[in-house]
Amino acid sequence: MDTVYPLTLSALLFGIGVYGILARKNAVMILASVELMLNACNINFVAFGAAWNEISGQVFALFVIAVAAAEVGIGLAIVLLIYRNHVNVNVDEIDSMKW
Amino acid sequence: MNIHAAADIPTSPADYSAIAPELAMLGTGLVLLLMIALKRFKNDSWYAAIAAFGTLFSAGWAIALWNAVESGEVGDDHVRFAFSGMVVADGFGAFLSVLICLAVLLGILLSDVYLRHENAGKAEYYILLLFSAAGMQFMVISNNLVMMFISLELLSVCLYILSAWHRDRSDSQEAGLKYLLLGAFSSAFLLYGIAFLYGATGTTNLVGFEQYFAENVLFSSGMVLLGMVLVVVGLCFKVAAVPFHMWAPDVYQGAPMPVVAFMAAGAKVAGFAGLWRVLEVGLSAYELDWQPLLWAIAAITMLVGSVLAIVQTDVKRMMAYSSIAHAGFILTGLVAANEEGVRGALFYLVAYTIMVMGAFAVISLVARRGEQDTSLEDYRGLSRREPLLAGILAFLLFAMAGIPGTSGFVAKFAVFGGLAGAERWVLIVVGTLASVLSAFFYLRLVVYMFMEGLPLEAKTPTLSRLPVPGVSAVVLAVTVFFTLQLGVLPEGLLDIAGRATLFAG
Amino acid sequence: MGDYLGIVVMAVLALSFVGVSLGVSALLAPKRPTPEKLDAYECGIVSDQESVERFPVQFYLVAMIFIAFDVEIIFLYPWAVRMRALELFGFFEMALFVVVLLIAYAYILREGVLDWAPKRTLDRETLMQGFRVEADRAKAALSEQDRGRKSEAA
Numbered sequence: 001m002d003t004v005y006p007l008t009l010s011a012l013l014f015g016i017g018v019y020g021i022l023a024r025k026n027a028v029m030i031l032a033s034v035e036l037m038l039n040a041c042n043i044n045f046v047a048f049g050a051a052w053n054e055i056s057g058q059v060f061a062l063f064v065i066a067v068a069a070a071e072v073g074i075g076l077a078i079v080l081l082i083y084r085n086h087v088n089v090n091v092d093e094i095d096s097m098k099w
Numbered sequence: 100m101n102i103h104a105a106a107d108i109p110t111s112p113a114d115y116s117a118i119a120p121e122l123a124m125l126g127t128g129l130v131l132l133l134m135i136a137l138k139r140f141k142n143d144s145w146y147a148a149i150a151a152f153g154t155l156f157s158a159g160w161a162i163a164l165w166n167a168v169e170s171g172e173v174g175d176d177h178v179r180f181a182f183s184g185m186v187v188a189d190g191f192g193a194f195l196s197v198l199i200c201l202a203v204l205l206g207i208l209l210s211d212v213y214l215r216h217e218n219a220g221k222a223e224y225y226i227l228l229l230f231s232a233a234g235m236q237f238m239v240i241s242n243n244l245v246m247m248f249i250s251l252e253l254l255s256v257c258l259y260i261l262s263a264w265h266r267d268r269s270d271s272q273e274a275g276l277k278y279l280l281l282g283a284f285s286s287a288f289l290l291y292g293i294a295f296l297y298g299a300t301g302t303t304n305l306v307g308f309e310q311y312f313a314e315n316v317l318f319s320s321g322m323v324l325l326g327m328v329l330v331v332v333g334l335c336f337k338v339a340a341v342p343f344h345m346w347a348p349d350v351y352q353g354a355p356m357p358v359v360a361f362m363a364a365g366a367k368v369a370g371f372a373g374l375w376r377v378l379e380v381g382l383s384a385y386e387l388d389w390q391p392l393l394w395a396i397a398a399i400t401m402l403v404g405s406v407l408a409i410v411q412t413d414v415k416r417m418m419a420y421s422s423i424a425h426a427g428f429i430l431t432g433l434v435a436a437n438e439e440g441v442r443g444a445l446f447y448l449v450a451y452t453i454m455v456m457g458a459f460a461v462i463s464l465v466a467r468r469g470e471q472d473t474s475l476e477d478y479r480g481l482s483r484r485e486p487l488l489a490g491i492l493a494f495l496l497f498a499m500a501g502i503p504g505t506s507g508f509v510a511k512f513a514v515f516g517g518l519a520g521a522e523r524w525v526l527i528v529v530g531t532l533a534s535v536l537s538a539f540f541y542l543r544l545v546v547y548m549f550m551e552g553l554p555l556e557a558k559t560p561t562l563s564r565l566p567v568p569g570v571s572a573v574v575l576a577v578t579v580f581f582t583l584q585l586g587v588l589p590e591g592l593l594d595i596a597g598r599a600t601l602f603a604g
Numbered sequence: 605m606g607d608y609l610g611i612v613v614m615a616v617l618a619l620s621f622v623g624v625s626l627g628v629s630a631l632l633a634p635k636r637p638t639p640e641k642l643d644a645y646e647c648g649i650v651s652d653q654e655s656v657e658r659f660p661v662q663f664y665l666v667a668m669i670f671i672a673f674d675v676e677i678i679f680l681y682p683w684a685v686r687m688r689a690l691e692l693f694g695f696f697e698m699a700l701f702v703v704v705l706l707i708a709y710a711y712i713l714r715e716g717v718l719d720w721a722p723k724r725t726l727d728r729e730t731l732m733q734g735f736r737v738e739a740d741r742a743k744a745a746l747s748e749q750d751r752g753r754k755s756e757a758a
C-alpha cells in the first residue's frame with residue numbers, strides 16, 4: 001500500500017488538532033484536540049512501520065496510547081478541580097495571572 | 100508484514116545495573132505508595148525522610164555506575180547499551196543522574212518545610228516527585244526515541260500534578276492547567292517529529308540513526324529535517340527556550356515554590372540531555388542543519404529572557420525569565436558542539452541547579468504563608484529586617500548574574516570558552532550583552548534589599564523575624580557553600596564534566 | 605408488498621415536508637441571535653447565573669481508573685501473543701508489570717475510590733463513641749435530678 005495515504009490522513013488530523021488547540025476556548029476541547037494530534041502520530045507510526053516492514057512502529061503506537069490516556073486523565077482531573085472553583089473552564093477566563 | 104516470521108525474539112539478558120539509579124528512584128516511590136496503602140503515618144516528614152533516603156540510594160548507584168564507566172568495566176569505549184539499545188550506560192548519563200538526585204534531595208528538603216508551612220502536605224507529593232525524577236533519569240540515559248518520549252511524559256505528567264498541587268490557591272491550579280495544555284501540545288509536536296525520523300530511517304534507536312546515515316545516502320532529507328525541527332521544538336519547550344517559553348512565567352508564578360525550583364533545575368537537565376543525545380548521537384550527520392537552528396534559539400533565548408526579566412515586578416516571575424535566560428546560556432554549549440562547550444553546559448547545569456534551589460529557599464522563606472509576599476516591593480529594605488537572608492539571596496543573585504568568584508561566572512566563562520573554540524564570535528557578543536542586561540535586574544533586587552529604606556506605610560517593621568527552620572538552613576548552607584566552592588575551585592567539577600561530554604572515547 | 609406502497613410514499617412525503625420546511629426556514633429566516641435568545645427558556649425570566657448542579661465526582665474517578673487500567677491491559681496482548689517465545693524472562697517481566705499495577709490498585713482501594721455507597725455499618729469506634737455520649741447525657745440528667753432532690757430537701 002502506498003504510504004502517502006495514511007500520511008495525508010495523519011497530517012490532516014494533526015492539522016485539525018492544532019487548529020482545535022488554537023481556536024477552542026474550552027479546556028476539555030483542547031484536551032480532545034491534543035488527543036487528535038497524538039492519534040495522528042500513531043497513524044504515522046503504524047504506516048511507517050508497515051512501510052519499513054518493521055514491528056517497532058506498532059509497539060510505539062501502543063505506548064503512545066497508554067501515555068495519551070495518562071495525560072488526558074491528569075488533564076481532566078485538573079480541569080475538574082478548576083471547574084469546581086471557577087464554574088467554567090474557558091482558558092480565556094482563567095487568567096488571574098497574565099496568560 | 101509477517102509478524103509470525105519473528106520466531107525467535109532476541110531476549111537480550113536484562114542488564115539491570117544500567118538502570119539501577121532509576122530503579123532505586125521508582126522503587127522508593129512504589130514503596131511509599133504501598134506504605135500509604137497499608138498504613139498512613141501521622142507526620143508527613145517520615146515520607147520526606149524515606150524519599151530522601153531513596154534518592155541517596157539512587158545517587159549511590161549512579162556514582163557506582165560512573166565509576167564503572169570510568170574504569171572501563173562496562174565495555175568498549177566506556178559505553179554500554181542495555182535492554183536492546185533502549186538505554187545506554189555512559190558517563191554523560193551517570194553524571195546527569197547524580198545531578199538530578201541532588202536536585203531531588205534539595206527539592207525534598209524545601210518541600211518538607213513548605214508543605215508543613217502551607218498545610219498542603221501529603222505523601223503523594225513525594226511519590227510524584229520521585230517518579231518525576233525517575234523520568235528525568237530515564238531521559239538522560241535513553242538511547243531510543245521511544246524511551247525518550249515515555250520518560251519525558253513521565254516527568255512532565257508528574258510535574259503537571261505537582262504544579263497544581265496547592266488546592267487552596269487557584270493560581271496553582273491555573274499554573275497546572277496551563278502547563279498541562281501547552282505541555283501536551285508540545286509533546287504532540289515532539290511525537291510527530293519522532294514519527295518522521297522513524298519514517299526516514301526505519302528505526303527509533305539513536306545509534307541506529309547514526310549508522311543509517313553513515314551507510315545510506317538519502318535521496319531527499321526533507322523528512323529527516325522536518326522530524327528534526329519538530330523534535331527540537333518539543334524539547335526546547337521543556338527547557339523553556341524562546342519562542343517556546345510562554346508557559347514558564349505563569350507556571351513559575353503559580354506553582355508551589357519547591358516544585359518550581361525542582362522543575363527549573365530537573366526539567367532543564369532532562370530536556371538538555373534529550374536535545375544533546377538526539378542531536379549529537381542521532382543526527383550528527385545533520386550538524387550543519389541543526390547548528391544554525393540552535394544558534395538562533397540560544398541567541399534569542401538569552402536576549403528575550405534577560406530583557407523581559409527587567410520589566411517584571413514579581414520575584415517569581417523574574418526568576419522565570421532568569422531561568423529562560425539561563426536556558427539560553429546552556430544551549431550555547433550545544434551550539435558550540437565541542438568538548439569545552441558541552442563541558443561548560445554540564446557545569447552550568449550543576450551551578451544553576453544549586454543556585455536556583457538556594458534562591459527559591461530564600462524566596463519561599465520571605466514569602467511566608469500563602470506565597471503572598473513575592474513582589475519586588477516586599478523585598479524593600481529586607482537587609483534591615485533579615486540581614487543574613489538578604490545577604491545569602493544577594494550572593495546567589497550575584498552568582499546568577501555571573502560575578503567573578505561565583506560558580507555562575509565560571510559556568511558562563513566555560514560555555515563561552517566552548518563558543519570561542521568553535522569560533523562563534525557573534526554568539527559570544529550576544530551572550531555577553533545578555534549577561535550585562537541580566538546583571539541589571541539581579542542587581543536591582545539587591546538594591547531593593549540593601550539600599551532602599553522601609554516603605555512608608557511601615558507595615559513591615561511590625562512583622563516578627565522570619566523563622567528559619569533547620570532544614571531550610573541546611574539547604575541555604577549547602578547551596579551557598581557549593582556556589583562559592585565551584586566559583587573559586589572549579590577545576591574538579593570541570594574535569595569530571597569534561598569526561599562526561601559524550602565525546603570522550 | 606405493494607399494499608404498503610402508499611404508506612411508504614406517505615412517509616417519504618412527510619419526511620421531505622419536514623426536511624424542506626426546516627431547510628427553507630433555516631436558509632431564509634433572518635438570524636440575529638443574542639445571548640438571551642440562545643438561552644434556555646425559563647419562565648421568561650433571563651437567567652443571570654448558572655444553576656448550581658450537584659457534581660458527583662465519584663463517576664469521574666471510577667471512569668478515570670477504569671481507563672487507566674483498561675489501557676494498561678493493551679501491554680498484555682503482545683506478550684500473550686508471543687508468550688512462548690519470550691519464555692520465563694517475559695513471564696517475570698510481565699509479572700513485575702502486574703505487581704506495579706497491583707500496588708497502584710491497593711492504593712486506590714485504600715483511598716476509598718471504589719466505595720460507592722456511604723458506609724452503612726457502624727464501626728466499633730463510632731458505636732462506642734455514641735454509647736459514651738449517651739451515657740454521659742444520662743449521667744448528667746441523673747445528677748441534675750439528684751441536685752434537685754437535695755435542694756428540695758434543704
